[in-house]
Amino acid sequence: MARPSEYSAEFRSDAIALWRASAGGRTFRDVAADLNVNPETLRTWVRDADGSAAAAGASQATGAELARLWAENARLARAEKEWQLEREILRRAAAYFAREMK
Structure with missing residues (x-):
């Protein structure tokens, strides 16, 4: 089990915002030095934030596609x-007309 982080969620989000605001000319190392955190820690926070945003968008798109497929499946079941x-x-x-022909 992972140990609890010594940094609060607010500190992480502020650090991510600071890096994004200065991403044009500053590296992870520069921003991390200002915040007194490990550069890889800051990089991980940014990567996780980007991944969760992408996952949320993908989740919504997947949910919409799943709903469409369920509706299509119900329509096809009724047609069947x-x-x-x-x-x-x-x-x-x-069978009736076959009996009539005999």
């Missing part, structure tokens, strides 16, 4: 039941 009923009616009609 209708086709089965039509086939049964046609089968019975063919």
